[in-house]
Amino acid sequence: MAQIRIEHVRKEFGAFTAVQSSSFTIEDGEFFMLLGPSGCGKTTTLRMMAGLELPTSGEIYIDGEEVGMKPASQRDIAFVFQMFALYPHLNVGKNISYPLISQGMPQAQAKKKVGEIAEILGITDILNKPVGGLSGGDRQRVALGRAIVRDPKAFFMDEPLGALDAEFREHMSEELRALHDRMNATTVYVTHDQLEAMQMGDKIVVMNHGVVEQFGVPQNIYDWPATKFVAQFIGSPPMNFLDFRGMLGVGESKVCLGEAEFEVPRMLDGANGDLTFGVRPEHIKLDDAAPYRGQVSAVEYLGTTQIITLDTSNGTVKARVASSDKVSVGERVGLRFDPRTVSIFNADTGHVLKSEANEGVLNHG
Amino acid sequence: MSFSVTEPTNGTKWFAGILVVAYAVITIIPLLWIIATGLKSPADSISYPPVVVFEPTLEGYVNLFTDRTRATEDMLEEAGPPQTWYEEIARERGTIISGPSRYGERFLNSVIIGFGSTALCMILGTAAAYAFSRFRVPLKDDLLFFILSTRMMPPIAVAIPIFLMFRNLGLNDTHLGMILLYTAVNLSLSVWLLKGFIDEIPIEYEEAALIDGYTRFQAFYKVVLPQAATGIASTAIFCLIFAWNEYAFAVLLTSGTAQTAPPFIPNIIGVNGKDWPAVAAGATIFLVPVMVFTVLLRKHLLRGITFGAVRK
Ligand SMILES: Nc1ncnc2c1ncn2[C@@H]1O[C@H](COP(=O)(O)OP(=O)(O)O)[C@@H](O)[C@H]1O
Ligand SMILES: [Mg+2]
Numbered sequence: 001m002a003q004i005r006i007e008h009v010r011k012e013f014g015a016f017t018a019v020q021s022s023s024f025t026i027e028d029g030e031f032f033m034l035l036g037p038s039g040c041g042k043t044t045t046l047r048m049m050a051g052l053e054l055p056t057s058g059e060i061y062i063d064g065e066e067v068g069m070k071p072a073s074q075r076d077i078a079f080v081f082q083m084f085a086l087y088p089h090l091n092v093g094k095n096i097s098y099p100l101i102s103q104g105m106p107q108a109q110a111k112k113k114v115g116e117i118a119e120i121l122g123i124t125d126i127l128n129k130p131v132g133g134l135s136g137g138d139r140q141r142v143a144l145g146r147a148i149v150r151d152p153k154a155f156f157m158d159e160p161l162g163a164l165d166a167e168f169r170e171h172m173s174e175e176l177r178a179l180h181d182r183m184n185a186t187t188v189y190v191t192h193d194q195l196e197a198m199q200m201g202d203k204i205v206v207m208n209h210g211v212v213e214q215f216g217v218p219q220n221i222y223d224w225p226a227t228k229f230v231a232q233f234i235g236s237p238p239m240n241f242l243d244f245r246g247m248l249g250v251g252e253s254k255v256c257l258g259e260a261e262f263e264v265p266r267m268l269d270g271a272n273g274d275l276t277f278g279v280r281p282e283h284i285k286l287d288d289a290a291p292y293r294g295q296v297s298a299v300e301y302l303g304t305t306q307i308i309t310l311d312t313s314n315g316t317v318k319a320r321v322a323s324s325d326k327v328s329v330g331e332r333v334g335l336r337f338d339p340r341t342v343s344i345f346n347a348d349t350g351h352v353l354k355s356e357a358n359e360g361v362l363n364h365g
Numbered sequence: 366m367s368f369s370v371t372e373p374t375n376g377t378k379w380f381a382g383i384l385v386v387a388y389a390v391i392t393i394i395p396l397l398w399i400i401a402t403g404l405k406s407p408a409d410s411i412s413y414p415p416v417v418v419f420e421p422t423l424e425g426y427v428n429l430f431t432d433r434t435r436a437t438e439d440m441l442e443e444a445g446p447p448q449t450w451y452e453e454i455a456r457e458r459g460t461i462i463s464g465p466s467r468y469g470e471r472f473l474n475s476v477i478i479g480f481g482s483t484a485l486c487m488i489l490g491t492a493a494a495y496a497f498s499r500f501r502v503p504l505k506d507d508l509l510f511f512i513l514s515t516r517m518m519p520p521i522a523v524a525i526p527i528f529l530m531f532r533n534l535g536l537n538d539t540h541l542g543m544i545l546l547y548t549a550v551n552l553s554l555s556v557w558l559l560k561g562f563i564d565e566i567p568i569e570y571e572e573a574a575l576i577d578g579y580t581r582f583q584a585f586y587k588v589v590l591p592q593a594a595t596g597i598a599s600t601a602i603f604c605l606i607f608a609w610n611e612y613a614f615a616v617l618l619t620s621g622t623a624q625t626a627p628p629f630i631p632n633i634i635g636v637n638g639k640d641w642p643a644v645a646a647g648a649t650i651f652l653v654p655v656m657v658f659t660v661l662l663r664k665h666l667l668r669g670i671t672f673g674a675v676r677k
Contacts, residue, residue, distance in 0.1 A: 050576060051575075052576075072575045073579065073580070081569040082569075083567060087588060089591045089592060098574075099578060102579050
C-alpha cells in the first residue's frame with residue numbers, strides 16, 4: 001500500500017493546458033476522490049499518476065519514490081477503466097488471471113488466486129463464461145477482480161460506476177466501499193458526481209479547468225468551500241450567493257446587505273469592493289420578525305423538508321426548511337442566516353475571505 | 366425513414382426466399398457450367414445446341430496436366446500397352462503422354478505470389494494502420510490521403526514505368542517482383558481498411574495490458590491482434606482475390622519462371638483451339654484455393670465486409 005504525492009503537476013496537450021500545477025497528497029489506505037465537472041482534467045491527472053500519460057512538468061511520488069517518467073508497468077498500480085476494458089477474447093477467469101500470467105506466475109498458482117478473488121467478489125459461478133454476455137454489474141466485478149488480484153500498491157478508478165444503471169450504482173458503490181475497507185488499499189476514484197464523492201470518499205480534491213480548487217475531507221469542503229466554484233459544485237441545491245458591495249476590515253464580524261446587518265465569523269482577511277455572501281440553504285431560517293425580507297417565488301415539497309425559493313434585493317435564494325413551516329408563493333417573509341456558517345467571497349477572484357471559522361480548513365488544504 | 370417492426374408474413378418470406386434462390390442460381394450457373402465443361406469431351410464442349418446431359422470424362426484434366434504428342438504406329442508399338450488410366454485416356458485420342466505440363470508450376474507460382482503478397486501486405490498494413498491509429502504521426506492526414514491516392518488510378522495505367530523499372534532492377538519474371546508489385550497495389554486499401562478496424566478497438570485494452578505489466582509490443586501482439594482478427598481476415602481476402610486473379614501485370618511481367626496461372630490458362634486451349642475441357646479444368650482447379658481460404662475465414666467475413674457496421 002502506498003502514499004501518493006503530486007507536486008506541481010502540469011499537463012499540456014499542444015497549446016491546451018489540461019492540468020495546471022496541481023498538488024495534493026493521498027495518504028496510505030485512503031479512499032480518495034478526484035471530483036470535478038466533465039473536462040476539468042480528472043482523467044488526465046489520474047492517467048499521469050498511473051503512467052499512461054507523461055506530465056509536462058512536476059513530480060509524482062509513490063511511497064516517496066519519484067515515478068513521473070516510469071512506465072505504467074513498473075508502478076505496481078491497478079487501473080479500473082470507465083468501460084472496464086475486459087478482454088473480449090478471454091473468459092472471466094482468464095481476464096482476472098491475465099495480470100498474474102503476465103508477471104510470470106505459474107498457471108496453477110494463478111488459478112488458486114483467481115478462485116479466492118472470485119469468492120470475495122461473488123463471481124465464482126461465472127468464471128468460465130465469456131465476458132461478452134455479462135451484465136454491467138458483473139463486468140464491473142470482473143474488472144475489479146482483475147485489479148485486486150495482483151495486490152497492487154494502489155487502485156485507480158476512472159468513473160467506474162458511470163456505465164451502470166442508476167439503481168445499480170448505489171448498490172455497487174456500497175460494494176466498492178466495503179471492498180476498500182476490507183482490503184484497506186489506497187484508492188483514487190474519479191467522479192463528476194458530487195454526491196458519490198461525498199458519500200464514498202475519505203478525502204476529496206475538487207478540480208475545475210485543470211486547477212485544484214480545494215482538497216480535504218468531505219465535511220470541511222462542504223462547510224468551508226475555498227472558492228465560489230466549490231460552493232456551487234457541491235451541495236444540492238448549492239450554496240446561495242448574495243452579491244453586495246462593501247468594505248470589510250480585518251477583525252470585523254458584521255456585514256451589511258442593504259439596510260440589514262448580519263453577523264458573520266470574524267474576518268482574518270479584509271476586502272473592499274464586490275463581495276459575495278455565501279450561505280447553505282439549510283442554514284437559512286424563516287422568521288417574520290427578521291428585517292431582511294424576501295418574496296417566495298416557488299415551494300418545492302420534499303417530504304420532511306421543503307425548498308423555498310425567494311427573491312431578495314441581492315438575488316435569488318433557496319432555503320431548506322422543515323415541511324411544517326407554512327409558506328405560500330407570493331408571500332413576503334423575513335430571513336435569518338446562521339452566523340456561524342457564513343462564507344464571504346471576493347466576487348472578482350471567487351476566493352473565500354479567510355475568517356476564524358474557515359482558517360483551519362484552508363490552511364490545512 | 367423507418368423500418369417495419371411487424372413480423373414478415375408467410376407470403377413475404379416466400380417471396381424473399383424465391384428471390385434469394387433465383388439470385389443464387391443466376392450467379393452459380395456460370396460456375397457449374399465451367400465445372401461441367403471440365404468433365405466433357407472436346408466434342409461435347411463445343412456442340413451446339415449445348416449438351417446438358419453428357420458422359421463425363423477426365424480427359425480435360427489429363428490434358429491439363431500433361432503434354433502429349435501424336436503417336437505413330439512405331440511409337441505405339443514401342444510404348445507397349447498403357448500402364449495407367451490417364452495413359453489410356455490419351456491413347457484413345459491416338460496420342461502419347463510425353464511429360465507433365467507446366468500447369469502445376471504455374472499454379473504453384475500463383476500460390477506463392479498470391480499468398481506471399483497477401484501475407485506481406487497484412488504485415489505491413491497492420492503495422493502501418495496501428496501506427497496511424499495510435500501514434501501521433503506528423504502530417505497524419507496528408508500521409509493517409511497520399512496512401513489512398515496511390516489507388517486512385519487503375520494500377521495498369523502505370524504498367525510501362527513499372528515494366529521499365531522491373532527490367533532495370535532485374536525483377537522481371539521473378540516471384541519477388543510480383544509479390545512486391547501486388548503488395549504495393551493492395552497496401553493502400555489494406556491500410557485504410559485495417560485502420561478502421563483498429564480505430565474501433567478501444568485503446569483502454571492496450572492501456573490495461575500496459576498496466577498489467579506488458580510492453581507496448583506485447584500489448585499489440587496479445588491484445589490488439591486477436592481483436593483485429595476479423596478485420597485482418599476480411600482484408601486478407603480482398604488482397605488475395607486481387608493478387609490471385611490479376612491478369613494484366615502477370616501477362617506483361619511474367620513469361621516463364623514466375624508466370625502465374627491466369628496468363629497460362631488461355632494457352633492451354635492448344636494450337637487448334639479446341640481443348641475447352643482442359644481450359645475449364647484449369648479454371649476449376651484455379652478457383653479452389655480462394656474458395657477454401659474464404660470458407661476457412663467465413664466466420665470473420667460478415668462483420669468484416671460490412672466494415673464493422675454489424676455488431677455482435
Ligand atoms: N490526448 C489528448 N489530446 C488533447 N486533449 C486532450 C487529451 N486528453 C484530454 N484532453 C483534453 O483535456 C481536458 C481534460 O480532459 P480529461 O482529463 O479527460 O477531463 P475529465 O476526465 O475531467 O472529464 C479536456 O478538455 C480534453 O479535451
Ligand atoms: Mg474523464
